[in-house]
Amino acid sequence: MGEAPQGVKIFNGEILIDLTGASGTFHIEWFRSKTDKKVDSGVIAGGDKRFLKIPVYRWCNSLSLLRADQSRRCRMRIEDLKLKKHADNLRAVATIIWEDCPRPTQELYFETTEEFAHILWCDPHAFLVACIMLAFHFGEERILIEGEICPDLQNGLNTVMNWMRLWWYEPTKNLVEIEGKRRFKFQRPRIPDRAGVFFSGGIDALATLRANRISYTSDHPGSIKDGLLVCGLEIEERSVFGYVLDSMSVLAKDAGIDIIPIDTNIRSLGPETNEDFWGNFWLTEFMGASLSAVAHAFSKRLTEVSISSCHDIPNVIPYSSHPLINPSYSSSSLRIRHEGITLSRFEKTKLVSEWDLALQHLRVCNKTKLYQADLLNCGKCEKCVRTMLALEALGVLQKTGAFPVREVTEDLVKKAVFLSRSNVPLYRELIKPLREAGRQDLVHAIEQKLALFDRPSRSLRALLLQPIIKFDEKRLGGRLRKGKRLISSSGIWAHH
Numbered sequence: 001m002g003e004a005p006q007g008v009k010i011f012n013g014e015i016l017i018d019l020t021g022a023s024g025t026f027h028i029e030w031f032r033s034k035t036d037k038k039v040d041s042g043v044i045a046g047g048d049k050r051f052l053k054i055p056v057y058r059w060c061n062s063l064s065l066l067r068a069d070q071s072r073r074c075r076m077r078i079e080d081l082k083l084k085k086h087a088d089n090l091r092a093v094a095t096i097i098w099e100d101c102p103r104p105t106q107e108l109y110f111e112t113t114e115e116f117a118h119i120l121w122c123d124p125h126a127f128l129v130a131c132i133m134l135a136f137h138f139g140e141e142r143i144l145i146e147g148e149i150c151p152d153l154q155n156g157l158n159t160v161m162n163w164m165r166l167w168w169y170e171p172t173k174n175l176v177e178i179e180g181k182r183r184f185k186f187q188r189p190r191i192p193d194r195a196g197v198f199f200s201g202g203i204d205a206l207a208t209l210r211a212n213r214i215s216y217t218s219d220h221p222g223s224i225k226d227g228l229l230v231c232g233l234e235i236e237e238r239s240v241f242g243y244v245l246d247s248m249s250v251l252a253k254d255a256g257i258d259i260i261p262i263d264t265n266i267r268s269l270g271p272e273t274n275e276d277f278w279g280n281f282w283l284t285e286f287m288g289a290s291l292s293a294v295a296h297a298f299s300k301r302l303t304e305v306s307i308s309s310c311h312d313i314p315n316v317i318p319y320s321s322h323p324l325i326n327p328s329y330s331s332s333s334l335r336i337r338h339e340g341i342t343l344s345r346f347e348k349t350k351l352v353s354e355w356d357l358a359l360q361h362l363r364v365c366n367k368t369k370l371y372q373a374d375l376l377n378c379g380k381c382e383k384c385v386r387t388m389l390a391l392e393a394l395g396v397l398q399k400t401g402a403f404p405v406r407e408v409t410e411d412l413v414k415k416a417v418f419l420s421r422s423n424v425p426l427y428r429e430l431i432k433p434l435r436e437a438g439r440q441d442l443v444h445a446i447e448q449k450l451a452l453f454d455r456p457s458r459s460l461r462a463l464l465l466q467p468i469i470k471f472d473e474k475r476l477g478g479r480l481r482k483g484k485r486l487i488s489s490s491g492i493w494a495h496h
């Protein structure tokens with residue numbers, strides 16, 4: 001065994017590599033000086049501490065830690081971009097090679113039907129936007145992409161990573177460096193302006209389309225002409241996608257837009273079977289990126305694509321689909337818009353309810369496995385019941401066949417509604433219109449739920465007050481407690 005490098009300690013048969021003070025990524029290599037033979041033992045990131053077994057190979061007589069950027073250029077690669085037939089459909093495909101992260105080499109695709117094959121192309125932006133947040137999350141240092149990258153998008157992706165780091169990570173987390181040719185040349189003349197929208201059939205998307213129809217004349221460049229409907233994101237089953245496509249096609253015809261059916265395996269870039277990962281990562285970091293990636297694959301035809309916001313301004317939270325995030329996925333040829341931020345969920349529902357056909361084809365339920373032809377809402381889950389409450393308040397629940405039943409009861413609210421920090425504002429805004437609609441029974445059921453939600457549990461209260469109590473004792477000599485401004489005769493203060 002040669003001399004141990006700094007930060008390396010040798011124990012019985014094991015070696016501790018301690019890089020808590022270092023930055024960057026290091027390759028671990030065992031080395032026999034006589035023969036120059038090397039054994040690669042993977043990588044370790046600066047800031048990490050790890051025990052390694054000393055290889056049993058006797059000929060290994062030294063260990064080296066090589067800074068990744070000094071040894072070999074270590075990077076995620078996006079390469080071999082090509083169009084490929086897949087049955088009657090066409091796919092834009094790229095090979096994704098992970099380097100720092102132990103994930104298999106993968107093929108990422110965006111697919112559409114024969115009818116729209118002529119507008120699909122291997123835009124490198126589509127693959128870069130699809131990969132960037134995963135590369136960042138899994139700690140890849142760099143992405144090398146085949147093809148030219150617009151500096152607008154490159155700057156935007158840096159902006160996104162900075163926000164995500166602020167919201168979800170340690171401030172020391174490295175941003176992913178993007179390596180690709182800068183795009184200098186642009187097609188002149190540019191393609192004609194054409195706007196699209198992600199058209200899922202939900203309240204947000206339908207409200208965006210209806211608001212667009214009300215505000216824009218059909219010859220305005222912002223007038224929506226295409227609806228993008230994607231299989232492989234929240235809808236995964238092919239048969240279910242067929243039901244949704246059939247239902248949305250009726251609305252598309254009525255609104256005078258084309259529906260572009262799209263399939264993608266973008267979710268396979270992460271550990272697909274891990275529901276915790278997807279439940280969290282999708283909402284916090286990936287939704288806006290996934291949708292924007294899909295949009296870029298159609299940049300041959302579309303010059304702007306709208307993503308409908310999930311939150312209105314008073315309720316904006318750090319989120320993957322956010323007014324500061326989605327527009328950052330734009331390039332100079334495709335603008336990503338974040339729409340509907342000035343309308344509350346109830347206001348959006350009202351807008352949609354004035355479009356009768358939309359009321360019949362509404363799709364709000366996330367329980368896609370329960371979908372049937374012509375019935376895309378279970379009528380029993382929290383989201384279904386919340387939407388039914390809004391429609392009841394608007395006096396149109398009786399008119400819609402989108403749910404299995406046409407009435408909402410106090411009992412249903414009690415059973416189906418589970419409050420969380422994110423849906424509480426959506427229930428609060430229903431109280432006044434439901435009261436005005438004479439449904440005091442539903443108001444009562446909602447108010448009961450809200451009261452339970454607002455009342456912090458004893459342990460939670462203890463948890464929240466504990467730091468204040470400590471501060472009071474240490475720094476204020478118990479003056480806060482004595483002042484009794486926050487004190488009741490019982491409760492946790494009484495015990496201190």
Ligand SMILES: [Zn+2]
Pocket residue numbers: 364365366367377378379380381382383384
């Ligand atoms: Zn449902």
